[in-house]
Amino acid sequence: MAEEKNDATPFIKNGNTAVITKTPVPPTSQKPSKAGRGKAYRQVLASFVANLGTMNTGMAFGFSATALPQLKSPDSSIHITENQASWIASLSAAGTPIGCIVSGYLMDSIGRKRTLIVTEVPLILGWILIATAQNVSMLYIGRLLIGFGSGMVGAPARVYTCEVSQPHLRGMLGALASVGVSTGVLIQYVIGSVTSWNILAGVSAIIPIVSLLGMILIPETPNYLLTKDNPERAEKSLAKLRGSTCNLDEEIQRMITFKEKNHVEPLKTPKEIIKALMSPSALKPFTILAIYFFIYQWCGVNTITFYAVEVFEASGASLDKYWLTISMGIIRVIFTVVGCILCRRCGRRLLTFVSAIGCGSTMVTLSVYMYYVHYWKENNLPPSNSWIPVASIYIFMIACTLGYLIVPWVMIGEVYPTQVRGIIGGMTTCAAHLSVFSVVKTFPLLKHSLNDYGTFALYGTMSLAGTVFFYLFLPETKGKTLQEIEDYFCGRTKSLRKNKTQTELP
Numbered sequence: 001m002a003e004e005k006n007d008a009t010p011f012i013k014n015g016n017t018a019v020i021t022k023t024p025v026p027p028t029s030q031k032p033s034k035a036g037r038g039k040a041y042r043q044v045l046a047s048f049v050a051n052l053g054t055m056n057t058g059m060a061f062g063f064s065a066t067a068l069p070q071l072k073s074p075d076s077s078i079h080i081t082e083n084q085a086s087w088i089a090s091l092s093a094a095g096t097p098i099g100c101i102v103s104g105y106l107m108d109s110i111g112r113k114r115t116l117i118v119t120e121v122p123l124i125l126g127w128i129l130i131a132t133a134q135n136v137s138m139l140y141i142g143r144l145l146i147g148f149g150s151g152m153v154g155a156p157a158r159v160y161t162c163e164v165s166q167p168h169l170r171g172m173l174g175a176l177a178s179v180g181v182s183t184g185v186l187i188q189y190v191i192g193s194v195t196s197w198n199i200l201a202g203v204s205a206i207i208p209i210v211s212l213l214g215m216i217l218i219p220e221t222p223n224y225l226l227t228k229d230n231p232e233r234a235e236k237s238l239a240k241l242r243g244s245t246c247n248l249d250e251e252i253q254r255m256i257t258f259k260e261k262n263h264v265e266p267l268k269t270p271k272e273i274i275k276a277l278m279s280p281s282a283l284k285p286f287t288i289l290a291i292y293f294f295i296y297q298w299c300g301v302n303t304i305t306f307y308a309v310e311v312f313e314a315s316g317a318s319l320d321k322y323w324l325t326i327s328m329g330i331i332r333v334i335f336t337v338v339g340c341i342l343c344r345r346c347g348r349r350l351l352t353f354v355s356a357i358g359c360g361s362t363m364v365t366l367s368v369y370m371y372y373v374h375y376w377k378e379n380n381l382p383p384s385n386s387w388i389p390v391a392s393i394y395i396f397m398i399a400c401t402l403g404y405l406i407v408p409w410v411m412i413g414e415v416y417p418t419q420v421r422g423i424i425g426g427m428t429t430c431a432a433h434l435s436v437f438s439v440v441k442t443f444p445l446l447k448h449s450l451n452d453y454g455t456f457a458l459y460g461t462m463s464l465a466g467t468v469f470f471y472l473f474l475p476e477t478k479g480k481t482l483q484e485i486e487d488y489f490c491g492r493t494k495s496l497r498k499n500k501t502q503t504e505l506p
Helices: 040-071 082-110 112-131 136-164 167-174 176-192 197-204 206-217 222-227 231-242 248-261 270-277 280-297 301-306 308-315 321-345 348-378 387-402 407-412 418-473 482-490
Strands: none
Touching: 040 082, 040 112, 040 136, 040 167, 040 176, 040 197, 040 206, 040 231, 082 112, 082 136, 082 418, 112 136, 112 197, 112 206, 136 167, 136 176, 136 222, 136 407, 136 418, 167 176, 167 321, 167 407, 176 197, 176 321, 197 206, 222 231, 222 248, 222 418, 231 248, 270 280, 270 418, 280 301, 280 348, 280 407, 280 418, 280 482, 301 387, 301 418, 308 387, 321 348, 321 387, 348 387, 348 407, 348 418, 407 418
């Protein structure tokens, strides 16, 4: 096969640009049958353990909602002011972006598995520090550690899952992190409603402890071991993850061939790392996902989550605002699980369009109703059809959960080159959390400037406008191997559509 130069070269060998060749596909007479696939339960178990830590992200969100009212109570063992409460709520967010960047570097330095083990340490220390807190300073440090650990866990959990699972399971298992976050929020709401804040923190420490012990028992990913020139350990790891039913030789040979033909070697110097990060194979998917996260956050999802009680009150809903908030959390968990299943059956693009159109239309509907609520209040008229805002918010949460809350997080582990998947995965989660901060922080300002109805109209318009971007630029990665996806972003292949001359991995 003739070798050809390509400006989209993503890999660096000894500081020099490597020669690009198309990844050869070992010839097979027919498509492998389902019987030849690896054992699903092994991949599910490894992915479940890796994603246990993501529950801490949700627990970090939910803890403030239940703990702050108790801490502000006069009979609390640690009485806090409104200003101190704002710091306790926000300090976890301050540590999250730092954790994202650190975990990205660690993933490519010490491995996906070891990074996930290290991640649990600040989480355990943070929860224990809060559970045993004697003053506000201990609460501050504990929240900062929890935010740091929550930021660390996001990217490695998703990258690990995508690297150990086969294409037919990758979408479903990659969505486990979203299930973990939603479950963490609900756990804090439920336990926090029946116990004190310090007991809640102590119970919360159980999750990272179990996660740490579980991570010790599961193998490192074969992809990472191959980048470290350790094919023997990579094959042993793959055997543990697939079992006896899978054609291990064929799958490991595909990985080795891809590595050798495209010069996938460890990047040792800062110059090599920067050059790899600036290559089209890294920049293109990073740009797509960074914009995806911005659009998805500016559809208003975390405004609804963080200010749920206020939103329900402003919407004119007649039912109890706290009951509506809890029930919305339950809906989020249920449909995150549904989305997790659909991610295996449906494409990334289809679920994204469901979210973009569903979130946009429901936000516009909510804004129109809020406009009439404003009109009714000014003219002392009784509200009517108060079911409309509740239905709009519930349908919004369902639509958002099915696509926005799952797809971009799954794709973090799919679309990046092997060499810098850890670093740029951390950068992407950092960009995601910065988008969260931007929309949550600006909500009070927008609410003051545009009123409630104007703000939610802006969110709806943002989501509907995003459908154009998704249609033009979002690739379909469902059922594709990580090597095929990497070839696409490198420019070796022009499309991710099925090529009838090639046989896909099961």
